[in-house]
Every structure is written in structure tokens, then in C-alpha cells.
Amino acid sequence: MHSLNCLALLFSGPFEPVNLLHDASEFGWKIDETITETTVFVVILFIMTVVWMLWSVFMNGPTHKAVFEDGADFKSWRWTALIAALIFIVVDGPLLVHSTEFMWGTFFDFKGAEAKPGAVRIEVNAHQWAWNARYAGPDGTFNTADDIVVLNDIVVPQGAPVIFQITSTDVIHSFKIPNLRMMVDAVPGTVTRMWFQAKETGVFEIVCSQHCGANHYKMRGTVTVLPKAEYDRWAQVTSVNATRAFDSKDMEAHWGWDWAEHSRIE
Numbered sequence: 469m470h471s472l473n474c475l476a477l478l479f480s481g482p483f484e485p486v487n488l489l490h491d492a493s494e495f496g497w498k499i500d501e502t503i504t505e506t507t508v509f510v511v512i513l514f515i516m517t518v519v520w521m522l523w524s525v526f527m528n529g530p531t532h533k534a535v536f537e538d539g540a541d542f543k544s545w546r547w548t549a550l551i552a553a554l555i556f557i558v559v560d561g562p563l564l565v566h567s568t569e570f571m572w573g574t575f576f577d578f579k580g581a582e583a584k585p586g587a588v589r590i591e592v593n594a595h596q597w598a599w600n601a602r603y604a605g606p607d608g609t610f611n612t613a614d615d616i617v618v619l620n621d622i623v624v625p626q627g628a629p630v631i632f633q634i635t636s637t638d639v640i641h642s643f644k645i646p647n648l649r650m651m652v653d654a655v656p657g658t659v660t661r662m663w664f665q666a667k668e669t670g671v672f673e674i675v676c677s678q679h680c681g682a683n684h685y686k687m688r689g690t691v692t693v694l695p696k697a698e699y700d701r702w703a704q705v706t707s708v709n710a711t712r713a714f715d716s717k718d719m720e721a722h723w724g725w726d727w728a729e730h731s732r733i734e
Contacts, residue, residue: 488503491649492647492672493647494627496664498574499649501566502567502570505562505566575662581665585628587630588625588628588629588630588631589604589631589727590622590624591610591634592622592632592633593723594635594643594654596681596683597680597683597686598620599622599674599689600617600619600723602617602723603615603617605710605711610725610726613714614710615710616703616710617721618706619689620674622674622692623694623699623703624691624693624699625666625693625695626669626693626694630663631661631662631663632652632663633727634654634662635654635656635658635659636654636655636656637656639656639680640654640678640680641654642654642678643662643674645675646672646673647672648666648691650662666691669693671690672691672692673689674690
């Protein structure tokens with residue numbers, strides 16, 4: 469248990485400090501815990517500041533003789549440095565350690581996610597105002613006849629890592645799935661990445677959280693999480709249908725790229 473988590477527990481239950489949507493992600497609790505811990509520290513510091521200000525107001529009445537200090541003497545520097553160091557050690561230090569641990573140990577561990585059994589790889593091509601998604605078919609190669617291509621309706625398996633590579637064809641968008649605690653910008657000419665692992669089935673909303681034009685508010689989609697067996701049946705049937713409908717002359721439909729670790733689209 470992280471330091472000061474006992475304080476965070478005071479805010480658990482029906483009085484959570486941040487009204488977040490239901491967490492359907494295996495690792496979403498790490499995001500929630502960081503937000504909760506930050507909220508607890510902010511509330512504590514706010515209360516301390518208010519108490520300090522009230523003490524100053526009521527203890528120094530009209531009869532108190534004011535003393536001017538320019539803050540340049542050693543005593544002032546000492547107290548400023550001491551308070552700053554205390555805040556960093558108690559507040560910023562733990563937040564830095566925990567968030568860094570979560571980031572590199574989980575959310576940026578793309579190699580570990582792809583190495584897990586049943587991992588699913590999806591390419592997302594954002595444009596005004598929709599999300600195109602492409603899965604490699606049974607051949608395991610993107611941009612071939614058996615690829616699954618969907619629009620605003622991404623289907624993934626429960627309990628397996630789902631890794632996304634994301635880009636945009638026009639302006640900067642932001643691919644966000646609040647219930648799965650994931651968000652990443654879609655930038656023209658660049659491939660960004662994110663991954664999650666859903667712990668429960670259901671239908672969850674995709675939104676664009678970066679203003680991208682007049683119809684930004686319409687840029688919505690869904691992520692449907694299915695049990696593994698049901699997802700496998702869906703993928704098999706959809707890939708077969710895609711192969712039948714494949715048109716080699718429809719060049720606009722062949723927007724996929726080779727799955728790689730590089731961050732540029734050639």
C-alpha cells in the first residue's frame with residue numbers, strides 16, 4: 469500500500485473526490501489512485517492554507533503593529549526552503565514515484581503487452597469526424613485482403629491486452645475511452661500508442677477530447693468488449709466477409725501501415 473493511502477481511504481465509497489466513470493480496465497485503478505492521492509494532498513494543503521490565513525487574520529487585529537520584511541534575509545530563505553522541501557518530500561515525491569512506476573511499469577510496457585497470449589493489435593486512423601480501425605487478419609499482416617476494418621465500432625476481447633497504434637489524416641484528434649482510463653492524441657504523420665486490458669464485458673464510449681473542427685462533438689464511437697470465445701467467432705466471421713468484399717483497386721481503403729515501433733508514417 470502506498471504512503472498516505474490511509475488518507476485516501478477516507479474518500480472512498482460514495483464520497484470519492486473525483487466523479488470518474490466506472491472503471492472497466494484491469495489497470496485503471498492506477499489512474500484512479502493517482503488522482504485520488506493528488507486530490508487528498510490538494511485538500512490537505514488547501515485546509516492548511518485556509519487555517520494559516522484565518523490564524524493571521526484573527527491573531528493580528530487592529531492593535532497589532534505591522535512589521536515589514538522584504539524576505540531577503542537568511543531567516544526568510546530558511547523558512548521558504550524548509551516549507552518547499554517539506555511539500556516536495558511529503559506531496560510531490562510520492563506522486564512522482566508512484567506515477568513514474570505506473571507509467572513505465574504498466575502503461576508504457578508495450579513489449580510486455582504484445583508478448584502476452586491473445587494480445588490484439590489495432591491500427592486507428594482518425595479523421596474529421598470518425599474513427600477508422602483496422603485489425604490484421606489471420607495472416608497477421610496489416611493492409612491485406614483479410615484485414616478487419618470497422619468504423620466507430622471497435623470490438624475487443626475481455627482479459628487480453630489490446631494495443632493501439634493511432635494516427636490522423638487531417639488535424640490533431642484525441643482518442644479517449646474514459647471507462648478504460650486511456651487517452652492519446654492522434655497526430656498527422658505520427659504514430660502514437662496506447663494499450664489497455666478490459667476486465668469486464670460491455671459497450672464503452674470513444675470520444676475525441678481534442679477540439680478538431682465544427683463537428684467535433686459528433687466524433688464518437690464505441691468499444692465493445694466480448695468474452696474471448698465470442699470475440700474469436702466475431703473476428704473469424706468478419707475477416708471472411710472482409711476477404712469477400714476486398715477490392716484491390718480501392719486505394720483509399722488501403723490506409724494501413726506496417727506494424728512497427730517507429731513513430732513516423734512514410
